[in-house]
Amino acid sequence: MKIELQVNGETRVVEASPIARLLDVLREEIHLTGTKEGCGEGECGACTILIDGEPVNSCLVPVAQVQGCELTTIEGLAASCGYAEAGATPLQTAIVEWGGTQCGICTPGIAVCAQALLRDEPAPSRARIREALAGNLCRCTGYQLIVDAVAAAAEGGQS
């Protein structure tokens, strides 16, 4: 069936089964490959996108469910936060500066998830940051440099 989606501020019409995974529609139909698949069962968080601002594992969402929702993927994250020109939010920049990305496969999901945290809680504690990112597995960093980066990008954080 024809499905109309609002992705990164654009209207996209795709032909897809209503139960197709949102992750597949984003990657294969709309060619937004920044969203990654790591497990396909909602465990690793690599496919995290924002649905109406909330971080969700897009591998668990049937595409029909998000018609009329505002979807934000890593490709649209900076613009959605008012950093279209810079191409990256201060949080994304901090992740690079602090060494919070290594292989980079989990990084889009983590950036999306952490950005949502900072929107809702501009000055989270380190414990709160760890809690917010508990659904995003990273096999490279040991998380500490990611937490450092989010803390640095938070209000009052050192940059």
Add this chain to the structure above:
Amino acid sequence: MSDEIERSVDPPNAGTWNVVGKPRRRVDGRAKVTGQTKFADDLVLPNMLFCRLLRSPFPFARIKSIETTKAEGMPGVKLVLTGKDTPVTYGILPVSQDEHPLAQELVRHVGDPVAAVIATCEEEAQAACEAIEVDYEVLTTISTAEQAITTPEPQLHAYAQEGNVHKRVALQFGDVDEALENSAHVFEDVFFYEGNTHLPIEQHASLAEVDKDGNLTIWSSTQTPHYLHRAIARALEFEPHRIRVIATPNGGGFGGKSDPFNHELVVCKAALVLGRPIKITLNREEVFYCHRGRHPVQMKFRTGVDADGKITAMDLETLLDGGAYGSYGVASTFYTGALQTVTYKIPRYRFRGCRAFTNKPACGPKRGHGTVQPRFGQEIQLDKIAVALNKSPVDLRLNMLVEPDSLTANFLTVGTIALKECIEKVVTGSGFRERWGNLPEGRGLGLACSSYICGAGLPIYWNKLPHSGVQLRLDRMGSVTAFCGATEIGQGSDDVLALLVAEVLGLDPQDIHLRTGATDITPVDLGSYSSRVTLMMGHAAIEAAQRARALIAEAVALKLEVPKGRLVFAGRRVFDSQDPEVGMTFREAVVEGETLHGTLGTTGSYRPPRSPARFRGGGVGPSPAYSYSATVVEVEVDPDTGWIAVDKIWIAHDIGRSLNPTLVRGQVEGSVYMGLGEALMEESIFRRLPGKLSPALVHKFPSMLEYKSPTSLDMPEIVTYLIEEPDPKGPFGAKEVGQGPLLPIMPGVANAVYDAVGVRVDENPITPEKILKALEAKRKGKEPRYGPKSFPEIPWEDPFCVSPPWEGGDGTADNAPQRKRAATKEVYR
């Protein structure tokens, strides 16, 4: 060749560094954080088809027949391949070419591929896979190494040394029995280290294409494009010069993408047959079947010490559960015995190792390859020795560290060793001397140390060629492009390449264009394994850049009428060190160079120094340099439940020189994390379903939901110390960091558990159940310990006997028959 170039740990520019040692954002960081990095599964080609594999549901079976007619007629299906289409073997080591792209007569583990379907979409390919009818004759399953060594039939591989024993090795350095007999104390301990897996977040993916001239290209998430290139040429009997392998950035590797894989060969074969691009992306369950993870290893250490606790001799036996294929297994086996000697002085040493075939996915190299398991045993045993002799675990170790610039009993050449400084840092930082043994019940500290190679001294296959090559191209636009076969797997390979070239040429690393891991345009680099990239590619990069610098300097010196020795390359300029105003931009300097010399291009290459180890089996362990690590782990253990929490970890790493401290710290912390996952929860375990359901030996956890790995909430605070003592064998003094810091974590946790509640867990992972069982044993007055009771009887061959250097040895075996010389060349290389 690189051997002629003088190597220096000093800056090439007037005594100061341009970029080395400065914490920097990695060159590929922005693309990763914005989602622009293209991993293999992100690639799309016009007219592309999709591949799915039909995998064996049985752990061991004979294929009686395969019926594909129905599948071939299904919607969208373009091609069905079976074993008859892929009859030639392949494998990473020349001595174990025991895999086929698709199974021939036998399937050897659940998940072994039997057939492939190519269709217009994945769903159609999957549906057709399910329509293939395979008639299997189920065979008796070999499930453990212990069972394998006593069960020769049915045999997994006819080429095995004996029955289901893949390989037994035995080496002896000096009269160990005599030394043990004359030791003040002999400690005998057995340990078990359960297998676990890499769990890279990226699932393996490959895309193959045949161009208009019939040449084959594969883009793949591989750590070793050169070895994959060789495997494709062999297994598909295709001319190697018509193949190009492009390693896409790996979304995590950790050793799990170092073998050539069946799915890679299958998509190449299908592309050659159909002439269309073919893509495959494995799902998470299939990644578990690729495996090549940590070998489960049983170990027995017999260690003699003198009255002071100094080691007099060590006798080590290991038994590895190899799974269904050879993989790197022969090297893994030698690695379980290779590096004991480079940390503490061991005057006499015997190592005997055995690898067995079992009906499980093949084990292989995971971060710390083969050295992790015996390090677990060795460091726990040292802790036991310290306690038994009433000595501090700190002083016991400090008292017997290997000397710098020395040879070990097994002829490994140790250069710099900053382990003393590492130990002192973590001991001071954690307050170990005051707190160890004095904390309240339930809280404890554990100390452990380790060392690791900075690149394997020998390649996988025998040759005298460079291990790494770098080419530089410079042109009048001021652009510099570095070409190298090295592979970015997240460790920072690209960043090291860019930063070293930038250092020598006075540029910013972001200025350097990189073309890496593409076997048609990049000089061969053997791949991202054995912690070899920084050292080996680093030397090649510096050499190529020094040559480019010399060409440019010659031209600039003529133009400025300044002696070329006075020229400095810094800040994107080339200028006179005595009058910095006299100079030109880098771009202008390249124009001068191109004017004088013509088109500018340089190369650099690196080959490790020859090892003094001349005995059979001495090919595993030699390295240009060794890194060292020390850790103190603080734990809290609930004596009622065995629940364990790691509160803090202090880790110090002997890095030689830290080229980019941001990335070095990331590698240290990432290693600590992966080690802690192994210590506390990660394990690849298998179970038999009830006979009535199926005789299958199945993966208990082929899913991320069930295979537990630490989350951000599970990770404690890590305090990292980088110890810099530049090593003359490293590029500007740098040593490895990607693997070494993982090694001490597991024994550090085990030793901390002992300090906390007085029980030994001699088996990894160290779970609450095991701690609780040990606590129960302690309460009942039994040995306060959980772990294996014994080590299996293995009919070892007489060892090759090599006299240690201090007993007049020259690195050759005293009892090696001449005829073995030819064989040496094929083994382990």
